[in-house]
Amino acid sequence: MGLACGIVGLPNVGKSTIYNAITLTEGGDRSNYMFSTTEPIRGTVDVPDPRLEQIAKFIETSRIVPAQMTVVDIPGLVSGASHGEGMGIGFLGAIKESNCLLHVVRCFESSDVQHVSGAIDPAADAEIVELELAQADLQTLDRNIDRVAKKARTGDKEYVEQKVLFERAKAHLETSQPLRMLEFSPRELELLAPLFLMTIKPVLFVANVGDSDVDGTSDHVKALREYAEKTRADVMHLCGDLEAEFIRMDEEERATFMEDFGLKESGLTRMIHAGFDLLGLQTFFTAGELEVRAWVIHQGDTAPIGAGAIHTDFTKKFIRAQVYKFDDLVQHETEAAIKAAGKLRSEGKEYVLQDGDICHFLIGN
Ligand SMILES: Nc1nc2c(ncn2[C@@H]2O[C@H](COP(=O)(O)OP(=O)(O)OP(=O)(O)O)[C@@H](O)[C@H]2O)c(=O)[nH]1
Ligand SMILES: [Mg+2]
Secondary structure (H helix, E strand, O other), X not given: OOOEEEEEOOOOOOHHHHHHHHHOOOOOOOOOOOOOOOOOEEEEEEOOOOHHHHHHHHOOOOEEEOOEEEEEEOOOOOOOHHHOOOOOOOOHHHHHOOOEEEEEEEOOOOOOOOOOOOOOOHHHHHHHXXXXXXHHHHHHHHHHHHHHHHHHHOOOHHHHHHHHHHHHHHHHHOOOOOHHHOOOOHHHHHHHHHHOXXXXXXXXXXXXXXXXXXXXXXXXXXXXXXXXXXXXXXXXXEOHHHHHHHOOOOHHHHHHHHHHOOOOOOHHHHHHHHHHHHHOEEEEEEEOOOEEEEEEEEOOOEHHHHHHHHOOHHXXXXXXXXXXXXXXXXXXXXXXXXXXXXXXXXXXXXXXXXXXXXXXXXXXX
């Protein structure tokens, strides 16, 4: 399953810094002047999961393959971008192709780094970006309302349905609120999907805090948290500067450094977990001689859908799955012992996969 996160936000808030920390590269153009990123930059990231290494301790294998996700560093958005201000919105395609948005909001104080509107105001800053995305969505909706209106006038049911839906979405956006706050039925979501609306996407606000607020207790973070709650988004905090330091360190150095700052997990790990929660994702594993591998699926997906993550054909040709839990492997150490303990289950088409399941699929011809 393709998982793509677009990093959006005002200019100079630390998007490229966070992109570099996530992708373990220096690929994002990071600088203390605004609009240093001029084009979307894409990177592929391994989804960190310590369970993979542990599985490989018990099941001899040639390689470990983590799940992957795409991260896109997107140029800063400013007020008026939808009318050509700043970098304009020529790069919105990069936002449209993302499954979720990491919306970085500056919560760190620094006189060296210019703020686009002079002072840090997390809720207002978040809103500026969201309003620009809403403007662009409005333009998209207007175009599509025009497109379907003529056919709707002839009484064509499907077009009438689309017109009513698009107009409802438009009316909501005109109240300056993102579309993710509206409830849509699965059918409505299907009709809206080809429009690639941006404010309908799940958002994880990332409060980029200074190194004096690694716990995220400042008023800035509080303000952003309130804004996120009000607009049905999730929120987390991390310190972009520290995360950028981590990637240059070896493991031992990083552990000491993190301990000094009282950090248990890197912001990157927390961010990926938060992203999984936001998108309702979970991981299952396949494990054998060839590879130990993580697969990302939605919570609630059945075994045939999980098999389809490996190869689309497998959904149809699924016969059954042999399943045990990661914890069973840790406890019993071998598949034979798991079987002897009666914990190796044979599951059919209706089985709903659980996070941490280790599966062998039996696939027909
Ligand atoms: N003090 C402090 N500075 C930070 C932090 N994160 C980023 N910065 C600095 O802020 C400046 C802007 O960072 P970038 O990552 O280039 O910001 P950006 O959002 O990608 O900017 P544009 O691409 O221009 O929109 C750089 O000088 C960073 O070093 C942080 O957590 N604390
Ligand atoms: Mg940048």
